Amino acid sequence: MRASVAPMRVPPRRSVGTQRDRNAPGRGAVVRMCPVCHLTYHEGEERCLVDGADLEEVEDERIGTVLGGRYVLEEVLGEGGMATVYRARHNLVDRPCAVKILHPELSKDATLRERLRREARSAAAISHPNVVEIYDFGETPSGEPYLVMELLDGVSLRALVGEPMALDQVVDLGTQIAAGLARAHDLGVVHRDLKPENVFVVQSDEGPLVKLVDFGLAYARRESRLTATGQIVGTPPYMAPERFKTADVTAAADLYALGILLYEMAAGRLPFDSNNVAGFVLAHLEDVPPRLEGVPAGLADLVADLLKKKPEERPVDAHQVAQRLSRLRAGRQKTELKITTRRSLPRVLVTLDRWVGRIPVYEELLRRAYPDGAPAELEEHLAEMRAALARLRTLRNVAMEAQRELEELEAETVATRERLGHAVHVLAVDLSASRAAAKRLADSMSELEDAAAEHAVDWRTADAQLARLREPGGTPGEAEVHAARRAQAALEAWHDSAVGLAERAGRLRAAEDRERDLSFQVEALRKRLERVEAEFDEEAEASRGRLADNGVERRKLEMRIVWLASKVSAPLRDRPELRSLFDRIEAA
Known part of the structure; x- marks a missing residue:
């Protein structure tokens, strides 16, 4: 027998599926990203306009985009025939997650769209430690369905x-x-x-x-x-x-x-x-x-x-x-399984806190560069940055409130799922035992039926040997005596089998009645859980919509702030005496 304890092999991670050719027809323009602040740029730009870092080319044009106003796509984890899976981060609660997006060329297929929706609903309702957790479901601005799930590191x-x-x-x-x-x-x-x-x-x-x-x-x-x-x-x-x-x-x-x-x-x-x-x-x-x-x-x-x-x-x-x-x-020693944790990516740094810390540095930048007063255009850009940050702060507070409402609703729904799931589990274990008992009874009855049929054949065979005794003048011989004994034994065994069949038939009916009763209770809990899921979807829809709209406005403001910052920085970046201030901007 093979030894029961051995080191578990953990090979290097590989992306799921095949990588799509970046030059394949239908692929968007090449996207570049700043490795310092994670701002994204399209072709034509070589350096970040904010911190001056050399841009790095990324394989997927979706990297850096925000879905549902909350989920920032950070890197491609894998790609299959139906969808691409991204590592992402919830930008309001700073939670890593995975986002699965249906391929654009498949998104017009109603069947495939429904299949992804079904995956979201099925896995979310199951709510079990051994089933991936689904957080959210939606559509990209271009109409591709996506689902948000827990990030699995293994x-x-x-x-x-x-x-x-x-x-x-x-x-x-x-x-x-x-x-x-x-x-x-x-x-x-x-x-x-x-x-x-x-x-x-x-x-x-x-x-x-x-x-x-x-x-x-x-x-x-x-x-x-x-x-x-x-x-x-x-x-x-x-x-x-x-x-x-x-x-x-x-x-x-x-x-x-x-x-x-x-x-x-x-x-x-x-x-x-x-x-x-x-x-x-x-x-x-x-x-x-x-x-x-x-x-x-x-x-x-x-x-x-x-x-x-x-x-x-x-x-x-x-x-x-x-x-x-x-x-x-039971009683076996468990093999230790060590899985190296995937390297955590830096957070996307285009955040409110980062830019609030940069404003004083930009103010000092203009004072040093223009002791007699900065050009009106640059002062206007800086003033607009302050106003945009104030609006961004308001929007984030509104988003956090909507997120709290959604999380409270999610927590209540999860608690209900777990409670109903536990109730289903308890009943299902009993139902499993009833099914197993019914199956054992049915199998044993089949064996008894076969035995009864054999006993009936034995009795009829022995009885046939006694037939001549029924004729006038028939007298029993040794063979008839043995036949009579065999007939009696067969008849008694046949009777015992019939009694056993009747007794087990009663037990089988009782087991089947219990199985039907338990099945009815499980089905009632299933329907209750379906209602809970439907109510959650309906109530959560409003919060999700507000978060998505809020996220669009926040993203526009962030991009506007970046543009304004680039306009302030561009004429000053090459001045050596200001290098220390730009270092502070990059470090903020």
């Missing part, structure tokens, strides 16, 4: 599955994946695209923490489907057999994908291998996966159960999977 599971992982790592991460799926399924959300790229592993105080991401293909039972009939949406190596037969996808499909993940984590390879989609389809539909070797029987059995071809033969739900994995984890 690696995807894809980076860890190139070779067999240590057993404790497989069990620990697998338990967390199952827990995240359990909460999603409890709320009626099926992920539909569970794969290593959509499982992120980050470092927490308690150790490795799994975050399920990309619910863009998720299907909630309350919502209409987005795929056309016959269209396959997902990743073939991880898709359950029924995904290729019907559009009616259930939580069991996610469990099958989890089985593939556990197999790949434990073995370092997929259970099925193919170089084309058709090969994977046939393998999922027809081939029996090889049994995992070199792992405890409990893990091999669980993976085999998860990879059953028929959904009803898999574990009843993700709660049961998490419980079985937890039993394997």
